[in-house]
Amino acid sequence: METAEAAAAAPGQIADMARIAAAAAAADPFLPRVYRVRQARRELGDTVTLELQPESGAAPAFAPGQFNMLYRHGVGETAISISGASEDGAGFLHTVRKVGAVSAALAGLEPGAAVGVRGPFGSGWPLAAAEGADVVVVAGGLGLAPLRPAIRHLLARRERYGRVAILFGARHPRELLFRQELERWRARLDVDVMVTVDHADASWHGSVGVVTPLIRRAAFDPHETHALVCGPEVMMRFAAGALCDAGVPQSRIHLSMERNMKCAIGLCGHCQFGPAFVCKDGPVMRYDRIAGLLAVREI
């Protein structure tokens, strides 16, 4: 059966199934832990930030960019980014937009409500790698939520980074997320904050249009810059293109990808994006590794 050679690599035998079975049974990654809503804060008409705290014990550490699976009894479970740590560090902030059954149930919760939480899962923003370099943050709409813990991290350790620019686009002035915090960032002299809206109203005196052209206006040294990008996929594609045009190496551009997720632990197959599982190889992914895939429709 010499022909057998043609079909590369056979899967490796898993030698220690007994140990794996015991370890899995001891810590079933599918089981949520019960958390409680400590505070619910309306951000926008359809968007709420929940502060979640474990019913008992401490919340696990997380890296900015990671997400949790949030479950509401009888309704379902869904992937939601961590939009910050609660002020006393005892829990997570999650900013949820109401788009369907689960997100609506979560966005409607009141303080005291019980929520199942699994996580944190996935990759984070390259904040350690970016030390010493300039950082450009590009956010579209709700995409600011997973970037907020990264921005808070950068600003809390401001001296470790070069220039920091935050470029944020929303559809409408009414839809500017984290408005007060945005104002506080804008008030700082050591960070360049630019905000644009697609559709202005009479109250708006800032930029109008998509976020991408702001990249050309921001001050950074392209060869020494890390870019963190999150927003709708089309927006990320254009932003990554503009960053490349500005001279930022593809390997320093990071995008936070979104795909349907049912398990968050690499077992359900739903989040595949070419060879990657967005739940474990992402959601934060290096542009040089996915640029080819992003160019293919319906991948």
Place this chain on the structure above:
Amino acid sequence: MTQPAGPGKAAVIARAGLQQLLDALGAAGYEVLGPAVRDGAIVYDRIAKVDELPAGWTDRQDAGRYRLERRGDQALFGFVVGPQSWKRFLHPPVETLWSTRQEGERMEVTAPQPDATRYAFVGVRACEIRAIAIQDQVFCGGPFPDVGYAARRHNAFIVAVNCGEAGGTCFCVSMGSGPQATAGFDLALTELLDDAGHRFLVEAGSAAGTAMLQGIDRRAATDADLAAARAAVARAAGQMGRTMDTDGIRELLQRNAEHPRWDQVAERCLSCGNCTMVCPTCFCTTVEDHSDLAGTSAERVRKWDSCFTLEHSYLHGGSVRQSTRSRYRQWITHKLSSWFDQFGSSGCVGCGRCITWCPVGIDITEEAAALRTAAAAPNRGQDGTP
């Protein structure tokens, strides 16, 4: 490829010995499963008696076709693989992940009972052993092993059967997965039916297998038995109904996301997902939340899913993979290419099920070959040459 075990290592048992093996597995607490004829197909079901095996039956398979026929002999394993695979036991079609009770805002999460089922699979083909090894990587090779799968898999006893005949849609030789089981079994049988009588060469592949053989009437294998077993497997290897050229196949698919063949196959594909359901390595699942009328108790249930459904790639606002073209491309690219990136091997073992059970007879070997031969077509157009 390991050589068939030399004399002394292999034994020979008769049909009565096979019954003793089934009895011994049952006595050891295993739920014994094996091939049986049900509704015109050979499926895997509980078996207690050798009489329940599909004696004298064979299966005729081709693209979109499966038919059972009588054989001229009383072979017990004279067929290949049917619509089911062992995946339905190790990775069941429906499984409860956990349940919750909530009264007011008091919520309790309950893990399912640990699955203590001990399966003995009798009649596992080489391609299926490979498929199980592949699903082992999927479910137990990463940082978050699947609890239920790991438990069932750890407890399972595997009796392989080497193929003496290949089916019309088989191509395990191309995929390097058969027709002989070389590892990953507790016991391996080769059915021999010749002038020397109806008998089974049996080789142990584990300590559990060796132990199980104690107390079963057997004799040492002779050189003639071993030669007959080698000949049987060689016969199957020479009869493959299909072949697949796997040379550079991973890159072939990576390069051809925009190949015109995708439109061509999309005209035939019904997007029914049969191929993913019958495939012994496809592992995708979705989840459903069920609650009682009062809403106090809820269950989260996991079910087999398929990348051919629109929901599989659903994001708020619409599915990523809207077209059949993109869903077929996802399926075959995952099987033959991205599986290497994810799990270090091909996701296809060459069992042929997706070819046989496709209602319109779409053939993975034919599609892979078409991607190869027509791959130059668009470039020719660009050059301006006819």
